[in-house]
Amino acid sequence: MQTFLATHFSSLLAISLPSGFEWVILLAVALLIFGRRLPEVARGFGKSINEFKKGMSEVTSEINKEPMDQASSQNAGGAAKLPDANSANAMGQDASQAQESDASKKV
Template identity: 45%
Template sequence: MLVASPFLLISMPGGSEWILIILVVLLLFGGRKIPELMRGLGRGIREFNDAKNNVKQEIEEGIKEKDKSSAAQ
């Protein structure tokens, strides 16, 4: 029995699929709503990256503090 990998079932859309997706988005949201949608998406991505960078910075600061305390002992 041949079992398909889930990664083989899901692939990136090609050129014609992207055109179809864009047309469906245009029909659903209309030309006036798309800039608002993209702005909201951009804000969401920016907030996610800011939060990710804050967490990374806090982890690095914690590591530095641990290294300083262990070196002082």
């Protein structure tokens, strides 16, 4: 038993995409049917492409912005972790000793 595809393969090859003059005929029919609406359709298509590009650039800028935000938050977080004089006095040591002990912990 042969499958349907094997028995009708030659007839399936006859069905193909339009080529050459067939495209010209299809375009002429499309212009006759959609001629008046074609500028509106093209304008809408152009706007949608611009919106897509704008959205992609926003996503790309957000992705590129994230590592910078993380780096700045790490720098800000590192500076915020250094004890000030008030917290050092509350712990019973002066600020210079607290900063030195934090520096030795980081190394």
